[in-house]
Amino acid sequence: MSSPPTAPPAAPESPPQPPRRPGGGRAVLALLRNAWRGLTSMRTALVLLFLLALASLPGALLPQRSLNQQLVDQYFADYPRLAPLLDKVGAFEIFATPWFAAIYLLLMISLVGCLTPRSLEYLRAMRQKPVATPRNLARMPHHAEGVVDGTPDEVLGRVRTVLKGWRRAERDESGARSVSAERGFLRETGNLVFHMSLVGLLVGIAVGKLFGYEGQVIVLANGGQFCNTSILGYDSFNPGLRVDGTDLAPFCIKVDSFTAEYLPNGQPEQYTAELGYQTADDVRSGDTATWRPDTLAVNHPLRLDGERVYLLNHGYAPRFTVTWPDGQQRTGEIQWQPVDTTTYLSQGATKFERPGIADDATRQKSSIAITGLFAPTSSGGQVVTSTYPDLLAPEAAVDVMRGDLGLDDGRGQSIFSIDQSKVDSGELVRVARENMVPGQEITLDDGTRIRFDDVTQWVALQVSHDPGQVTVLVFAILVLLGLGLSLSIKRRRFWVRVVPADDGPDGRARSRVELGGLARTDRAGYGEEFDRLRADLLGPTDAAAPTTRNGGD
Amino acid sequence: MPVDPMLSEYSDLLFKGALTVYVLAMVFYAVEYVSSRARVRTAVAETEAAHEPAAVGARGTGSADLGVVSEENADVPPPAAKAPKPSRSRADRFGRMGVSLTILAVLLHLGSIVLRGLATTRWPLGNMYEFTSAVCLAAMVAWLVVLQRTSKRTRGLRKLGVFVLAPVLILMFLAGTVLYAQAAPVVPALRSYWLAVHVTTVTLASGLFFVPGVASILYLMKRAGKPAGFTAKLPEADVLDRLAYRVTVVAFPMYTFAVIAGAIWAEAAWGRFWGWDPKETVAFVAWVIYAAYLHARATAGWRHVGAAWINILGLAAIIFNLFFINMVVAGLHSYAGLG
Numbered sequence: 016m017s018s019p020p021t022a023p024p025a026a027p028e029s030p031p032q033p034p035r036r037p038g039g040g041r042a043v044l045a046l047l048r049n050a051w052r053g054l055t056s057m058r059t060a061l062v063l064l065f066l067l068a069l070a071s072l073p074g075a076l077l078p079q080r081s082l083n084q085q086l087v088d089q090y091f092a093d094y095p096r097l098a099p100l101l102d103k104v105g106a107f108e109i110f111a112t113p114w115f116a117a118i119y120l121l122l123m124i125s126l127v128g129c130l131t132p133r134s135l136e137y138l139r140a141m142r143q144k145p146v147a148t149p150r151n152l153a154r155m156p157h158h159a160e161g162v163v164d165g166t167p168d169e170v171l172g173r174v175r176t177v178l179k180g181w182r183r184a185e186r187d188e189s190g191a192r193s194v195s196a197e198r199g200f201l202r203e204t205g206n207l208v209f210h211m212s213l214v215g216l217l218v219g220i221a222v223g224k225l226f227g228y229e230g231q232v233i234v235l236a237n238g239g240q241f242c243n244t245s246i247l248g249y250d251s252f253n254p255g256l257r258v259d260g261t262d263l264a265p266f267c268i269k270v271d272s273f274t275a276e277y278l279p280n281g282q283p284e285q286y287t288a289e290l291g292y293q294t295a296d297d298v299r300s301g302d303t304a305t306w307r308p309d310t311l312a313v314n315h316p317l318r319l320d321g322e323r324v325y326l327l328n329h330g331y332a333p334r335f336t337v338t339w340p341d342g343q344q345r346t347g348e349i350q351w352q353p354v355d356t357t358t359y360l361s362q363g364a365t366k367f368e369r370p371g372i373a374d375d376a377t378r379q380k381s382s383i384a385i386t387g388l389f390a391p392t393s394s395g396g397q398v399v400t401s402t403y404p405d406l407l408a409p410e411a412a413v414d415v416m417r418g419d420l421g422l423d424d425g426r427g428q429s430i431f432s433i434d435q436s437k438v439d440s441g442e443l444v445r446v447a448r449e450n451m452v453p454g455q456e457i458t459l460d461d462g463t464r465i466r467f468d469d470v471t472q473w474v475a476l477q478v479s480h481d482p483g484q485v486t487v488l489v490f491a492i493l494v495l496l497g498l499g500l501s502l503s504i505k506r507r508r509f510w511v512r513v514v515p516a517d518d519g520p521d522g523r524a525r526s527r528v529e530l531g532g533l534a535r536t537d538r539a540g541y542g543e544e545f546d547r548l549r550a551d552l553l554g555p556t557d558a559a560a561p562t563t564r565n566g567g568d
Numbered sequence: 569m570p571v572d573p574m575l576s577e578y579s580d581l582l583f584k585g586a587l588t589v590y591v592l593a594m595v596f597y598a599v600e601y602v603s604s605r606a607r608v609r610t611a612v613a614e615t616e617a618a619h620e621p622a623a624v625g626a627r628g629t630g631s632a633d634l635g636v637v638s639e640e641n642a643d644v645p646p647p648a649a650k651a652p653k654p655s656r657s658r659a660d661r662f663g664r665m666g667v668s669l670t671i672l673a674v675l676l677h678l679g680s681i682v683l684r685g686l687a688t689t690r691w692p693l694g695n696m697y698e699f700t701s702a703v704c705l706a707a708m709v710a711w712l713v714v715l716q717r718t719s720k721r722t723r724g725l726r727k728l729g730v731f732v733l734a735p736v737l738i739l740m741f742l743a744g745t746v747l748y749a750q751a752a753p754v755v756p757a758l759r760s761y762w763l764a765v766h767v768t769t770v771t772l773a774s775g776l777f778f779v780p781g782v783a784s785i786l787y788l789m790k791r792a793g794k795p796a797g798f799t800a801k802l803p804e805a806d807v808l809d810r811l812a813y814r815v816t817v818v819a820f821p822m823y824t825f826a827v828i829a830g831a832i833w834a835e836a837a838w839g840r841f842w843g844w845d846p847k848e849t850v851a852f853v854a855w856v857i858y859a860a861y862l863h864a865r866a867t868a869g870w871r872h873v874g875a876a877w878i879n880i881l882g883l884a885a886i887i888f889n890l891f892f893i894n895m896v897v898a899g900l901h902s903y904a905g906l907g
């Protein structure tokens with residue numbers, strides 16, 4: 016090939032080997048340089064991609080703590096020997112392990128190290144003239160030649176129109192004129208945008224992991240309120256690494272009602288909750304009298320300034336009133352937990368401390384707990400079961416317990432159950448067992464009356480805060496655009512060489528034209544375009560000649 | 569919303585009809601494959617023809633890709649042998665009928681999916697049966713498009729129909745039996761226009777990935793040359809390789825889009841755009857594998873056999889995600905309508 020000094024040949028695909036420099040002090044430097052070169056090579060990228068795929072796989076096959084702690088516990092019970100070993104290497108929280116982080120961080124470093132020089136190279140190539148026309152165009156993968164009417168100047172004029180949109184350079188060769196043209200630089204742009212956006216994406220995700228949080232809270236759907244003022248307001252809370260809960264945006268939510276629609280077979284159709292909210296700004300400015308209305312539904316969160324509120328689940332809270340013999344009365348209403356997600360059979364424990372008694376010991380002894388099962392649509396038999404998730408024929412099968420609930424012991428206890436140790440020790444005794452429908456009342460041996468008043472619905476809300484989310488979205492879109500460009504555009508070259516030919520039989524000037532084409536980086540899909548250019552410049556071929564030989568191209 | 573039982577029944581009928589016609593089409597392709605000839609000799613003749621100096625001035629000698637001779641060339645009868653051989657014309661006839669039957673089956677299949685949507689008045693991709701069926705349709709449409717785009721130059725790919733149809737038929741059979749679910753409305757989490765965006769693109773991309781997966785398997789067999797009688801009838805390795813690549817570069821961005829759309833939907837439905845749910849995890853794994861495939865094609869020493877293996881691995885991950893994750897692993901995506 017003839018390559019004049021002004022136009023060096025195509026950029027090498029791999030960095031050129033530097034001259035070897037044997038020498039003591041430089042050995043470390045050379046080692047580092049080699050390590051860097053190794054890390055930023057295409058082969059390393061490939062290996063790291065493989066490792067990434069392989070390392071993620073256990074995340075799908077083994078239970079993960081972040082998704083379901085119960086399944087992890089179950090796994091420990093099922094495989095008592097294996098599970099602790101797996102746990103040591105972080106197999107139950109793969110995506111939080113240092114070695115998983117190591118893989119993707121290495122990949123990102125490799126990526127930056129690989130693509131920075133490549134992009135510089137690319138900028139340089141963009142400013143340079145297209146590479147000179149090779150002497151022997153017949154050696155190119157795509158090649159054609161012919162004799163056409165017109166002087167070389169006229170032909171070159173035609174070439175310029177046909178190659179509109181290509182980067183071109185015209186050169187005078189001895190006795191010939193040539194045009195070299197290049198197209199498809201956007202492919203490289205796309206490739207860079209794609210890879211760099213992957214880094215941006217990771218940065219956005221990291222911001223979310225550091226400064227985001229997620230909290231779940233259950234609120235009664237009868238005007239129950241929740242304010243995002245501290246972590247303590249939540250039933251569970253997952254803070255980001257740099258979140259301590261001291262400056263949450265103090266918005267408030269008031270849940271007015273909850274509606275579920277069901278199909279006849281019990282499958283839910285839609286859940287909606289009507290609510291009012293006060294933004295953090297409302298609360299800060301002291302405007303706490305008005306509530307802004309909103310309807311929360313599945314797939315339809317409430318989007319506040321930096322937080323989002325989701326409707327995750329719902330359930331029932333039976334309301335009981337206890338009237339002690341001395342006339343003191345207490346009403347309790349707390350969520351019971353659905354144990355069957357299709358029929359919403361629920362279980363729970365509504366607990367009452369006896370009021371109006373000064374003596375701690377006596378007060379504790381006469382606390383009441385109502386535990387058992389609740390069916391929104393009862394089957395109606397002696398054993399209460401639920402047949403339908405909606406509130407059609409509510410019934411509760413309760414055990415009334417009296418005694419010491421252990422609420423003052425300082426030990427946390429589940430809101431859904433009573434402290435079994437108190438039952439075992441005889442400090443908490445069952446004093447009644449009954450199936451009750453709303454409105455029904457029972458009287459205990461000591462004259463205490465217990466009434467099942469009504470049923471309220473509760474909703475489980477999730478509050479999410481992720482300051483990196485928009486960044487992630489923007490880079491995800493850039494990833495997609497970059498990918499589209501880089502995979503749909505081909506980098507390709509086209510050369511034309513024109514020499515004067517003998518005049519035609521009619522005495523008009525003619526030129527001999529030679530064409531060559533080369534697709535860079537990608538082998539598929541240049542043939543048709545080349546054939547089109549050939550037809551434009553040389554005129555239609557005779558029908559018998561196949562136009563492109565390696566058809567798939 | 570009520571389900572129209574009549575429309576749903578017609579939908580099932582069309583599904584069965586499509587399945588039957590696909591089976592027939594496969595038989596025709598199989599006959600074509602068996603009665604087609606290994607064209608080694610012809611290919612050599614054609615190579616020589618291709619290297620003949622261009623006698624006439626304005627005649628493109630095209631792009632013979634430096635000595636690589638493709639099956640497509642071979643299928644263009646050399647000038648000396650214009651008259652088709654009898655065996656070939658029979659193969660050809662069967663192949664043509666195979667394609668016609670495929671088109672018919674695709675229409676029935678499409679009808680079945682459309683009727684399901686009408687019967688339930690929702691987007692018909694709400695359970696395993698529905699999207700397995702749609703993945704199969706996507707694979708068959710992708711295959712027809714490939715045939716159409718290459719038909720100008722070649723009929724050499726057509727007889728591969730039998731290999732594309734085989735896995736598709738297995739899936740369709742599973743869809744119609746094990747995975748089958750009555751037409752019904754979907755749960756609240758699936759009531760979103762993102763269902764249409766996300767699941768449709770996932771389905772299309774998965775269907776598309778079938779073609780390169782099959783092409784890469786055949787490519788590896790052709791390179792190995794074993795079993796000889798079988799592989800001799802396959803198109804040139806080069807053609808298979810290119811087929812795999814060209815369909816993958818369409819499917820991969822589509823898959824990327826689908827994953828991003830899924831993340832956007834997850835943000836609206838579950839409160840986070842990514843949570844390493846098993847389905848999300850395997851989608852990520854599959855995506856990384858296909859990225860590795862594209863890298864392998866630019867990495868010395870991995871360009872050919874290595875890349876093909878990676879492509880097959882990618883399809884394995886896609887299929888694994890479609891079935892295993894839905895049916896065996898519990899996760900947020902487990903509303904597949906099974907059990």
Ligand code: HEM
Pocket residue numbers: 054055056057060064122123125126127129130206210213498501502536856858859862863865866
């Ligand atoms: C996060 C990890 C990575 C992913 C997901 C990824 C993905 C991809 C994809 C999908 C392509 C195909 C687009 C195209 O052909 O233009 C590609 C191409 C490419 N990647 Fe990466 N990549 C990653 C990391 C890297 C790294 C670390 C390097 C450098 C060592 C690298 C260098 C390249 C190059 C040079 C190409 C162009 C190949 C060609 O010319 O055909 N990538 N990458």
